[in-house]
Amino acid sequence: MAKIGDYALIGDCRSAALISSSGSLDWLCWPRFDSPAIFAALLDPDIGGHWFIGSNQSLRTERAYVQDSNVLETRFICHGGRATLTDLMPVYSEQFKKRNLVPDHHLIRELRCTDGQVEMRVEFHPRRYYGSAPVKVRAVGSLGLRVDVDRGTYWLRSSVPLVSHGDRATTSLALKQGDVAQFSLTYSEEAPAVLPLLDGSIRRAIDDSVNWWQRWIGRCSYDGPYQDAVRRSALALKLLTYAPSGAIVASPTTSLPEIIGDTLNWDYRYCWLRDASLTIRALLGCGYAEESKSFMTWLLHATSMTQPELRVLYTVFGEIAPRERELGNLNGYCGSRPVRIGNAAHDQFQLDIYGEVIGAAAEFAQHGNRFDRSMQKALTGFGKYVARNWNQPDAGIWEPRGTRVHHTHSRLMCWTTLDRLLALNEKGVIEEMPRDWFRRERDRIRVQIESRAWNEKLQSYVSVLDGDQMDATLLRLAWYGFECPDSTRMRNTYRRVSEQLGAGNSLFYRYKRQPPEGAFGLCGFWAVEHLALCEETLQQARDAFQQILTYRNDIGLYAEETDPREADALGNFPQAFTHVGLISAALTLVERERRKAHPAMHMSADVKFSSGEANA
Amino acid sequence: MNWSGWVLWGLVATIMLTTISSATQGLGLTRMNVPYMLGTMFTPNRDRARLYGFFAHLVFGWAFSLIYALIFEAMGTAGWWRGLIIGVLHALFVLTVLMSLLPGLHPRMASEQHGPEAHDMLEPPGFLALHYGARTPIAVTISHALFGVILGIFYQVK
Numbered sequence: 001m002a003k004i005g006d007y008a009l010i011g012d013c014r015s016a017a018l019i020s021s022s023g024s025l026d027w028l029c030w031p032r033f034d035s036p037a038i039f040a041a042l043l044d045p046d047i048g049g050h051w052f053i054g055s056n057q058s059l060r061t062e063r064a065y066v067q068d069s070n071v072l073e074t075r076f077i078c079h080g081g082r083a084t085l086t087d088l089m090p091v092y093s094e095q096f097k098k099r100n101l102v103p104d105h106h107l108i109r110e111l112r113c114t115d116g117q118v119e120m121r122v123e124f125h126p127r128r129y130y131g132s133a134p135v136k137v138r139a140v141g142s143l144g145l146r147v148d149v150d151r152g153t154y155w156l157r158s159s160v161p162l163v164s165h166g167d168r169a170t171t172s173l174a175l176k177q178g179d180v181a182q183f184s185l186t187y188s189e190e191a192p193a194v195l196p197l198l199d200g201s202i203r204r205a206i207d208d209s210v211n212w213w214q215r216w217i218g219r220c221s222y223d224g225p226y227q228d229a230v231r232r233s234a235l236a237l238k239l240l241t242y243a244p245s246g247a248i249v250a251s252p253t254t255s256l257p258e259i260i261g262d263t264l265n266w267d268y269r270y271c272w273l274r275d276a277s278l279t280i281r282a283l284l285g286c287g288y289a290e291e292s293k294s295f296m297t298w299l300l301h302a303t304s305m306t307q308p309e310l311r312v313l314y315t316v317f318g319e320i321a322p323r324e325r326e327l328g329n330l331n332g333y334c335g336s337r338p339v340r341i342g343n344a345a346h347d348q349f350q351l352d353i354y355g356e357v358i359g360a361a362a363e364f365a366q367h368g369n370r371f372d373r374s375m376q377k378a379l380t381g382f383g384k385y386v387a388r389n390w391n392q393p394d395a396g397i398w399e400p401r402g403t404r405v406h407h408t409h410s411r412l413m414c415w416t417t418l419d420r421l422l423a424l425n426e427k428g429v430i431e432e433m434p435r436d437w438f439r440r441e442r443d444r445i446r447v448q449i450e451s452r453a454w455n456e457k458l459q460s461y462v463s464v465l466d467g468d469q470m471d472a473t474l475l476r477l478a479w480y481g482f483e484c485p486d487s488t489r490m491r492n493t494y495r496r497v498s499e500q501l502g503a504g505n506s507l508f509y510r511y512k513r514q515p516p517e518g519a520f521g522l523c524g525f526w527a528v529e530h531l532a533l534c535e536e537t538l539q540q541a542r543d544a545f546q547q548i549l550t551y552r553n554d555i556g557l558y559a560e561e562t563d564p565r566e567a568d569a570l571g572n573f574p575q576a577f578t579h580v581g582l583i584s585a586a587l588t589l590v591e592r593e594r595r596k597a598h599p600a601m602h603m604s605a606d607v608k609f610s611s612g613e614a615n616a
Numbered sequence: 617m618n619w620s621g622w623v624l625w626g627l628v629a630t631i632m633l634t635t636i637s638s639a640t641q642g643l644g645l646t647r648m649n650v651p652y653m654l655g656t657m658f659t660p661n662r663d664r665a666r667l668y669g670f671f672a673h674l675v676f677g678w679a680f681s682l683i684y685a686l687i688f689e690a691m692g693t694a695g696w697w698r699g700l701i702i703g704v705l706h707a708l709f710v711l712t713v714l715m716s717l718l719p720g721l722h723p724r725m726a727s728e729q730h731g732p733e734a735h736d737m738l739e740p741p742g743f744l745a746l747h748y749g750a751r752t753p754i755a756v757t758i759s760h761a762l763f764g765v766i767l768g769i770f771y772q773v774k
Contacts (some may be wrong), residue, residue, distance in 0.1 A: 246736075
């Protein structure tokens with residue numbers, strides 16, 4: 001079975017597919033990210049369903065995205081020759097779609113022999129509803145193969161004949177240099193479906209898609225070091241965007257395990273509000289104003305039904321995520337059961353998300369954007385909710401399924417909520433709000449964090465009030481401007497977090513756990529940002545950033561976690577949170593290298609800076 | 617044709633429809649804000665869109681009430697249950713036909729095929745407007761049924 005990091009992602013900003021380095025398409029959900037999978041071999045190679053195009057005789061494979069695009073090329077190096085498989089979901093401009101018929105959902109695979117002769121094998125084996133039942137693959141003459149599943153129809157057209165065997169179709173190909181085999185899979189819930197032509201139009205679609213992605217990344221304004229990593233992260237983040245609504249999903253997969261063989265397997269094909277402020281920072285920092293505007297609009301409108309309360313996660317259209325269910329038919333990735341769809345965290349009580357949403361709004365306003373009256377009212381409503389409820393215990397950022405406790409990080413984010421709202425009010429971005437009430441509650445939160453989240457005996461901040469455990473979220477205290485990054489308290493806290501949660505090579509666990517899970521990708525980038533806030537540790541931050549970069553897979557993608565010993569990816573893949581963390585850390589490094597102010601300085605009413613900040 | 621009856625009760629029923637639509641949104645039954653949706657056809661300014669949309673909804677509702685009046689006239693009688701049936705059919709038409717056509721009609725609404733270009737657009741309503749909340753069909757049906765009932769009770773066939 002392929003390792004998690006052996007997969008690559010393609011997509012069209014409405015859905016995505018995962019393809020292994022051996023050429024097997026093992027994950028595809030149409031029409032949108034959280035739809036049932038038609039290929040789910042990722043979670044059970046025996047019954048999940050897959051679409052393999054590869055060679056049993058290949059000595060090795062190499063792969064890469066076509067320069068600055070999300071078009072994947074896998075090169076098979078065989079005894080007798082070489083072949084290149086190009087995989088993509090074609091993308092078109094809205095103008096093009098007005099003039100031409102294009103399929104609702106389309107995936108192209110083109111196999112080209114580039115040298116000598118190669119023997120290749122194709123096996124198209126879709127399965128209904130996450131592998132729960134076989135499908136009927138029907139040959140419809142020159143139109144290709146047709147598969148009817150529930151409300152929709154899949155059409156597979158190919159330039160080479162495929163033999164249908166009932167629930168699958170196969171063929172063996174002997175290709176010599178210059179030979180090309182094209183495959184086009186489409187899906188439609190409306191009839192008549194659009195059936196694309198093969199030959200020239202497929203090649204054109206590939207070229208146009210490469211051009212589209214190159215134009216898109218060409219707009220990236222990031223001009224600091226590590227450009228390749230930042231641009232690849234931006235491209236990955238774009239693939240996780242759901243363009244019709246502007247939402248961004250946490251990951252396109254479900255139930256890839258945080259510990260191999262364990263039960264920590266969750267469905268991440270939804271939108272977590274927690275990712276909001278970092279996502280907005282990453283998009284705006286890279287110059288993607290339209291994407292950030294779409295996301296902000298989604299954020300405030302999609303959540304309107306539950307305002308002033310916020311749910312932890314929503315679907316791409318702002319619905320409450322479906323109830324969590326286990327799929328008993330699937331064996332899970334490397335036996336990691338259960339496989340879950342839906343997510344029970346949707347009804348958890350988490351106070352940190354308010355700070356993330358308001359943080360996103362502050363970042364958005366910092367770039368000159370403004371809010372209409374209903375948006376201002378919604379933002380103020382979040383503040384009022386926090387002012388009333390900040391003293392409650394909650395589930396916290398890591399969403400454990402158990403008792404609610406008083407998390408330091410949740411308090412920090414409540415402080416951030418009120419602090420940023422007050423700053424927005426001072427700047428005239430939000431006109432009306434109960435200033436005195438917000439200020440009073442913000443100051444009460446500060447007093448509580450400084451007294452009860454600080455453990456005098458350990459000389460460190462701790463993860464819960466009056467507690468003694470460490471948590472990587474403590475690294476955010478300085479980032480949000482609550483503490484001076486070079487204060488004695490923060491120096492001690494950083495030292496203790498490093499000792500307790502450092503996983504080696506600049507990786508960090510999010511908290512202590514037995515058995516230990518992987519190092520949490522985002523936490524390493526948080527540490528980089530924390531180090532970058534102090535001038536004397538800026539070089540240390542650069543070194544840490546470079547070390548974490550070595551844990552990307554061969555095409556620059558990160559999962560949620562990394563096994564620090566084997567360097568294998570763990571958890572859902574790829575993970576938006578890790579990639580926005582990378583972009584945010586790169587932006588912080590650049591900002592600090594160019595002696596720009598603390599990122600929170602212009603957004604906070606009560607920020608604490610490092611001692612050298614006043615001179616910067 | 618009872619023109620004065622149509623003018624008066626068409627207006628009253630439309631105001632009631634708008635009020636109930638706003639109430640269902642306020643109560644968290646649906647995210648669908650019809651005046652906002654209509655208003656953004658004319659302007660991207662959100663505050664103005666709500667105002668323009670309110671008047672547009674008033675005009676459209678009034679126009680639709682004429683169809684109700686014509687049906688009552690054709691049947692030779694009105695009555696609350698006849699209004700109720702027409703209202704439910706009206707809601708079904710809105711949910712199944714109008715909502716699916718809307719992305720094609722609305723200059724600032726994305727379709728489900730939109731992407732990967734990012735624009736600040738309204739999200740599409742989807743089948744039965746379910747993208748605006750699972751209870752949207754209920755909210756739409758209730759408001760249109762009441763629209764029909766009001767017209768059925770108060771419109772006098774001549």
